[in-house]
Amino acid sequence: MEQTKFERFLFKPFIIEAITKELKFFEPTEIQERLIPSILKGESAIGQSQTGTGKTHAYLLPLLNMIEPERKEVQVVITAPTRELATQIYNEAVNVISFSKEAISAKCFIGGTDKQRAIEKLKTQPHIVVGTPGRINDLVREHALNVGKVQTLVVDEADLMLDMGFIKEVDMIAGQMPEDLQILVFSATIPEKLKPFLKKYLENPKFTHVAPKQATAAKIDHVLVPVRHRDRIKLVHDILVNFNPFLAIVFTNTKKAADEVADALIEKGLKIGRIHGDLTPRDRKKMMKQINDLEFQYVVATDLAARGIDIKGVSHVINYELPTTDLDFYIHRVGRTARAGSSGIAVTLFEAADEDALNKLEKLGIEFINRDFVGGEWKDIDDRKRRQKRKKTVDEVDALAKSIVQKPKKVKPGYKKKMSREMEQIKKRKRRLSRKSK
Known part of the structure; x- marks a missing residue:
C-alpha cells in the first residue's frame, strides 16, 4: 500500500485504507493538518475557511475514527444547510465506512422526504446522522431520534445556516445533547449574528482560520464581457457554444431568472440541467445525480449550488449577472471550477451599474481580463477604466x-x-x- 502522510495521525487501519484507495489523499491540507489532532482529542473547534480547502474530511476522518461500533446509539450528528450538501457529506462518510470490517451505520435525513419512513429507519439508532437541521429537529421532537448520548455535533457552512434561518433549529438540537458535547463549527465567514450561538455552546474552542493565499484559485481566468445593450441570453448561448465546455455552470441571482435562462437555452437547442430551490426534493436529487453522471454539458443554477456542493469536472463558470446581496458569492461561484489544481475560466457579464461591485472584487486581488465576444470570435478590448x-x-x-x-x-x-x-x-x-x- 502506498504511504500517505495521514498515517502520522494514527488513524485506524480502515481510515488509512480509505484515504489511500478511495480518497487518494497523500498530504493533508492546511485545515486538516491544524484541526485533525484537536478533533481526535475531543476538543471543540471553529474552522474558518473557504470552500474547496478540504474541511469536510478535516472533521469526517477523525470523527469516523472515534466511532465505537459496539455502542448502538447516535454518537455524531452532522448538520448542513442544504439537502444537496447533506447528501454529499453522507456519501463521503459512506465511502470511508465501506472499508471498515466492523459495522458502522450512517443515515441521512433531509427535508422534503417522507418523515414516516425516516422514523421507521430509526427503530435501530445509527452511529452517525447527517442531515438538514429542520428534519433532524423534527425527528428529535418526535422522540424517534435519540441524541441524548451524542459526543459530537458538527455545524457545517454555519454562515449560510444563519442566512437561511436554520440556526434556531441547530440551537434546539444542541439543547437536547449532553453538556460536555464536542461542537465543530465550519464557516467561510464568522458573522456577528453567529457569535451568540458560538458563545452559548463553545467554551475556549480551538479557532482555526485558514486565510486564503488569494481570493480564488490561481488557475482561474476571470474574464469580463460588457453586455452593451445586447440580448444577455443570446450572448450567454453564443459564449457557451464557442467554449464547448466539459461542464459549465451559468449562475443567476434568482430562481425566476434561472428558469428563464434555462428555458431560453433549451429553446436554442442546448440540453440544460438546472438547480434551484423551487425544484421538488425528488427533482433536485435526480438532477444532482444526472449532473454528476455527466448527462448535462450545461447547468443553470442559483447560488444554492455555489456553497459547499462539489460538482466534479466544472471547466467553465458563467456569471449571467453579478451577485447583488453578497459579493462573497462571486468567490463561491467561481470556486466550482479550477478545483484540485486544475484550471478554469470564469466569465462575468457586466454593465456600467456593476462598477462598484467590480472595484470591490479587484480590491480582493481578483485580476480581470477585458474581452468581448463578437461575430463568433473573442477579442481583447480596452480596460473599462x-x-x-x-x-x-x-x-x-x-x-x-x-x-x-x-x-x-x-x-x-x-x-x-x-x-x-x-x-x-x-x-x-x-x-x-x-x-x-x-
Missing part, C-alpha cells in the same frame, strides 16, 4: 506643471501668457517621458 486613468494622468500632469511654474512677485504685462507657455512646455516634456517609459 481607461478613461478614468487617462483623466487622472492629465490631472496629475496639470498639478505638477502648476506647482513648478510660480506667479512672479512683480507682475508685468503678459505674465499670464508666459506662465501658460512654461506650463505647456513642462506638460509636453512629461508626456514625452511617459510615452518613452511605456
